[in-house]
Amino acid sequence: MATLDGLPPLRDVIQRHGLDAKKALGQNFLLDLNLTQKIARSAGPLQDATVFEVGPGPGGLTRAILSLGAKKVIAVERDSRCLPALAEIGEHYPGRLEVIEGDALKTDFAALAPEGPVKIIANLPYNVGTQLLINWLLPSPDRWPPFWESLTLMFQKEVGQRIVADEEDDHYGRLGVLAGWRTDAHMVFDVPPQAFTPPPKVTSTVVHLTPRQNPLPCDVAKLERVTHAAFGQRRKMLRQSVKSLGGEALLVKAGIDPARRAETLSVEEFVRLANCL
Ligand code: SAM
Numbered sequence: 001m002a003t004l005d006g007l008p009p010l011r012d013v014i015q016r017h018g019l020d021a022k023k024a025l026g027q028n029f030l031l032d033l034n035l036t037q038k039i040a041r042s043a044g045p046l047q048d049a050t051v052f053e054v055g056p057g058p059g060g061l062t063r064a065i066l067s068l069g070a071k072k073v074i075a076v077e078r079d080s081r082c083l084p085a086l087a088e089i090g091e092h093y094p095g096r097l098e099v100i101e102g103d104a105l106k107t108d109f110a111a112l113a114p115e116g117p118v119k120i121i122a123n124l125p126y127n128v129g130t131q132l133l134i135n136w137l138l139p140s141p142d143r144w145p146p147f148w149e150s151l152t153l154m155f156q157k158e159v160g161q162r163i164v165a166d167e168e169d170d171h172y173g174r175l176g177v178l179a180g181w182r183t184d185a186h187m188v189f190d191v192p193p194q195a196f197t198p199p200p201k202v203t204s205t206v207v208h209l210t211p212r213q214n215p216l217p218c219d220v221a222k223l224e225r226v227t228h229a230a231f232g233q234r235r236k237m238l239r240q241s242v243k244s245l246g247g248e249a250l251l252v253k254a255g256i257d258p259a260r261r262a263e264t265l266s267v268e269e270f271v272r273l274a275n276c277l
Pocket of ligand 1: 030055059061078082124126
C-alpha cells in the first residue's frame with residue numbers, strides 16, 4: 001500500500017526489521033503518518049531548521065519531520081535494532097538524516113547544534129522524558145536563551161499537565177515553576193493510548209515550549225532549593241515548609257505571607273524568594 005511519503009508502511013518496516021517493542025526502552029510506536037505529521041506541524045515551519053529527535057525508533061515521526069521539509073534531522077536512538085530501518089529513511093532523503101546511536105541522557109545536544117535555528121521534536125520514552133526536559137531547561141553550562149528555538153514533546157498527559165501548570169492548579173509543582181520561569185509552555189493536543197503500538201496505559205499529550213528571551217534573573221540552584229523545600233510539604237504553610245532556609249524571616253524579606261502554601265505562589269514569587277536566600 002502506498003504511503004504519504006512513498007516509503008513502506010511502518011507496520012511492514014517493523015515486521016521486516018523485527019522491531020518488537022521493548023518496554024524497558026519505553027517503546028510505544030506511532031504508525032499513523034497523519035498523526036506524526038500533526039505532531040511535527042505543531043513545531044511550526046521546519047524549512048530552515050535542524051531538528052533534534054530523541055528516540056526515532058522505526059522512524060514514523062522522523063519521516064513526518066523530513067516530509068515537512070526540515071533542513072536536517074539529527075536523531076539519537078539507543079536501540080541499535082532500529083538503525084537499518086532508519087538508514088532506509090536516510091537513503092530516501094539523502095544528506096538530511098543523521099542518526100547517532102546512543103543514550104540521549106548522555107548526549108551533549110548543545111555541542112551538536114549547528115548554526116541556524118534548532119527545534120527539538122520527540123515522542124519521548126516515558127522513563128527518561130522528564131529528565132531530558134530538565135536537561136534542556138537547565139543546560140550545563142547554564143546559557144539562556146538556549147540553543148533550541150522550541151521543544152515539541154510527547155509526554156504522558158499527567159506529566160504534560162505538570163509542565164504547563166500555574167499556581168492554584170493541582171498539578172503545579174517544581175516542574176511547573178521551572179518550565180514557567182524559563183519558557184512559555186502549553187499543551188497542544190492529547191493522543192489516546194490506541195494510537196500507539198503497543199498502547200500505553202494512559203493518555204499522552206503533546207507539549208510545546210518556547211524559551212522566554214528574558215526570564216526573571218535568578219540563580220537556578222537557589223530556585224531549586226526553595227521549590228524543593230516548599231513543595232516537599234505542599235500542604236503546610238510556607239513558614240513551616242521553608243523553615244530550614246530561613247522560615248518566616250525569609251518570607252517577610254521577600255514580602256510573602258508566611259501563612260500561604262507553596263501551590264499559591266506564582267513563579268515570580270518563587271523567584272523573589274530564591275533571590276532573598
Ligand atoms: N519516535 C518513535 C515513534 O514515535 O514511533 C518511537 C518513540 S518511543 C515512545 C521511544 C523511543 O526512544 C524508542 O525508539 C526507544 O528505543 C528510544 N529510547 C529509549 N530510551 C532512550 C535513550 N535514553 N536515548 C535515546 N533513545 C532512547
